[in-house]
Amino acid sequence: MINIKVKTVLLGNSKVGKTSLVRRFIENKFIDSDVSTIGGAFVSKEVFSSSYGEVSLCIWDTAGEEKYESVTRAFYRNANAAIVCYDVTCAKSWSRAKGWVSKLRQFEEKCVIYLCATKLDLIKEMSASKAVSEDVLSAYISSVNIKQHFETSSKSGENVDIMFKTIANDYIQLNKENFAEYENLCLTSNDSEKTCCFKFF
Ligand SMILES: Nc1nc2c(ncn2[C@@H]2O[C@H](COP(=O)(O)OP(=O)(O)OP(=O)(O)O)[C@@H](O)[C@H]2O)c(=O)[nH]1
Ligand SMILES: [Mg+2]
Numbered sequence: 001m002i003n004i005k006v007k008t009v010l011l012g013n014s015k016v017g018k019t020s021l022v023r024r025f026i027e028n029k030f031i032d033s034d035v036s037t038i039g040g041a042f043v044s045k046e047v048f049s050s051s052y053g054e055v056s057l058c059i060w061d062t063a064g065e066e067k068y069e070s071v072t073r074a075f076y077r078n079a080n081a082a083i084v085c086y087d088v089t090c091a092k093s094w095s096r097a098k099g100w101v102s103k104l105r106q107f108e109e110k111c112v113i114y115l116c117a118t119k120l121d122l123i124k125e126m127s128a129s130k131a132v133s134e135d136v137l138s139a140y141i142s143s144v145n146i147k148q149h150f151e152t153s154s155k156s157g158e159n160v161d162i163m164f165k166t167i168a169n170d171y172i173q174l175n176k177e178n179f180a181e182y183e184n185l186c187l188t189s190n191d192s193e194k195t196c197c198f199k200f201f
Pocket of ligand 2: 019020037061062063064
């Protein structure tokens, strides 16, 4: 069996809710806190067991404040997946999200990009309006090859778990052939017991 680690990075404007998404996924909690992330933070969680072995997400939560932008490059280098976040009610955060997508396309060609609209509860409960129309959104998604767009709320928990699990599952599906090849290598080798950590980053 292989220990599969999927390097996943969260990017987006300050205050869009990146840390809240991670906290909801890891601890199943929502804390209304105004403390901004400094630099970046790392967490890891085992998501499910695949036929190849345990799949863990290694999550890098980055700081959205512009003064940290140059260090953020170090966090998304060799990422397998990126969650580019924007606040569903905030047009400025949508512009910045598009900026992150361009950067990823420029520097990390192999990175699979997901778009995440955050704070969906504000639309549902506070009757706020969406910053981006459906038409603009779908035209953009098909023009830049976004794997999937999620609408989430860390406050209610809506779609948070499913987003992270989809990312882990997509990774397995996209790399099936590599895993099969690796398993064959293990089977043809003489060692009776294998402890191996399989990484694509
Ligand atoms: N209503 C609502 N508020 C949210 C949600 N997610 C985050 N917030 C609030 O938005 C603010 C910013 O959340 P953070 O998770 O710290 O944002 P961040 O993107 O990590 O910000 P930086 O660390 O500065 O980049 C906090 O006051 C959160 O409580 C949500 O789903 N719904
Ligand atoms: Mg944060």
